[in-house]
Amino acid sequence: MMLNKQKRPVRFFNTTGPCNPWDHYMLPPADRIVGAQLHRYIRDNLYWVLHAPRQTGKTTFLQNWAREINAEGTAVACYISIEACQGITSVHDAMLTMHNVICEFARASSLPIPNIPDKEPQILLYETMRQWSQLIAPKPLSVLIDETDVLEGDVIISFLRQLRSGFSERGIGKFPISIALVGMRDLKDYIFQSKDGTRVNPGSPFNIKQDSATISNFSRENIGQLFSQRTEETGQKITDEALNFVWEQSNGQPWIVNSLFSRATMRVLHEDSIDTVEIDHVQKACEQMIQARETHLDALAYRMENPEVKKIIESLIVGNSDPLLNESSGFHLAMDLGLITLENGTPIVANPIYREILARQLTYGPQLAIVKPEWQWEKPDGTLDMDKLLKEFQIFWRENSEAWDERMNYTEAFPHLLLMAFLQRVLNGGGRIEREYSAGRGRMDLFVEYNTARYILELKLVHNKQSIEIVKSKGVEQTKTYRDTKAPQASAYLILFDRRDITKTLPWEERLYWEESDITVVGC
Secondary structure (H helix, E strand, O other), X not given: OOOOOOOOOOOEOOOOOOOOOOOEOOOOHHHHXXXXXXXXXXXXXXXEXXXXXXXXXXXXXXXXXXXXXXXXXXXXXXXXXXXXHOOOXXXXXXXXXXXXXXXXXXXXXXXXXXXXXXXXXXXXHHHHHHHHHHHHOOOOEEEEEEOHHHOOHHHHHHHHHHHHHHHOOOEOOOEOOEEEEEEOOOHHHOOOOOOOOOOOOOOOOOOOEEEEEEEOOOOHHHHHHHHHHHHHHHOOOEOHHHHHHHHHHHOOOHHHHHHHHHHHHHHHOOOOOOOOEOHXXXXXXXXXXXXXXXXXXHHHHHHHHOHHHHHHHHHHHHOOOOOOHHHOHHHHHHHHHOOEEEEOOEEEEOOHHHHHHXXXXXXXXXXXXXOOOOOOOEOOOOOEOHHHHHHHHHHHHHHHHHHHHOOOOOOOOHHHHHHHHHHHHHHOOOEEEEEEOEOOOOOEEEEEEEOOEEEEEEEEEEOOOOOHHHHHHHHHHHHHHHHHHHOOOOEEEEEEEEOOOOHHHOOHHHHOEEEOOOOEEEEO
């Protein structure tokens, strides 16, 4: 009797953990590895480094590549994560933890399990790897070590030195022929100071790596290829306009792309629907994702508690030109996190969704402190009365700015953040804001959509030794350019925050002004 063949479940867009090809829509992750020669590492017995921001596909790549190597049968590839060592400062405890991680992987993979070597901690990992290689023989052993950048201080130095000790002996039955060290940061960036305060020479503990590779974001073509897999399986299509929106909002960040596709197809539309995904579906998915503060976005927001990262983001918000920006620890941490990137050599927030998350995180406290507006902010036709809103903000600025200025962590970006909090409090989900900011721009641009109307707001600071007339003239031209590029028919406003010491001695009647023209200038 023939049994009915069970229908294979439809795959889905994954946002939780590594992807695998039988459950998830995915692209070959090896195609996005930059700076690596994968075909050589096992063939030529090489050690190498892979680094990239979180949730870009590192673990997915490692696990899939290990499966491919093992399927070929010429070597044994083992993926292990040493995340359990995070926070461990004792070399003995860290090496014992690594040994246990290796044993657990071997047990789960039905591989020979090495015994705990009766050795000092300084050679415990070396002996574990050597013994494991003997047990795996006659096949060569390749080890892919994830989360290596959780190690610190003496632990990372001992870890690297033990691997280096085995490098010269590597071979079948002797020591792993190939080792990949994988994490968020490049190897040279996470070798910290040893306990005696002497900075370790980055080349000394691990001067044997062949490459430092990274993994790139999706391209616009990749994004289309990813969704086409769903089209092939279900018949559901997506418009080019929707795909372009996903590309523009994500800049190809893999987790964001999968999240937008997942929400659009499983929540905005019913999961069994095969209706074409259009731009409004993806826009709703985008807002849902931001409001839900999913783990990936929440983790980035949490990083804003780091004072050094705060300095970097403040500099981007106000558009400062700081020649020493890239020398700070906060800059490198923000780069490693994938929070910021370089565009034509200029630091910018990595994508519009991150820009929105950062802005909402920074303005959340002030927004809660702003009383729900009782004045009418809508016109009879349902559009936003931006004139009324900004005039009410001037009143709010007069009543609250001096007291709040002393309590805000972001001193220089305080005016921008307070205006955004005020605006967000009024809109309260009824409109949409796009924010443009980066180092060196000298301004922040906001594009607001509310029902059928569009508005352009440019925010600029006037500093000591600057002429307000010159800043105003330049700001008007910048606002015109942004409006003409973004929405030529939009109402446009230039908001000037005069932060000069001389201004603080003037009465508020002189500090606040309103100049209506093609570009309305709002003085604060």
